[in-house]
Amino acid sequence: MALSRQFTMSRRQAYRYIEEAQAIGRPVPVTEPTTAVTFKLPPSLVDAIRARAAAEGTTISAMVGRALRAFLGEADGHG
Secondary structure, eight states, X not given: OHHHHXXXXXXXXXXXXXXXXXXXXXXXXXXXXXXXXXXXXXXXXHHHHHHHHHHHTOXXXXXXXXXXXXXXXXXXXXX
């Protein structure tokens, strides 16, 4: 698929963008390409992240990314 090649994303993610654009009736901005990262967290923390993401209508990945960007912004300002 041309979209997945052009923006260096999986076909699955490209289809998600297409489906979202069709649902809202306008183009969806394509975000920066992502890289999969694997790390371990306590189950209670994962449950809390999952619940918060669901409550905010977002994904776990988006929630963790937002938290890390906030942390790095604070760390840069204090270090």
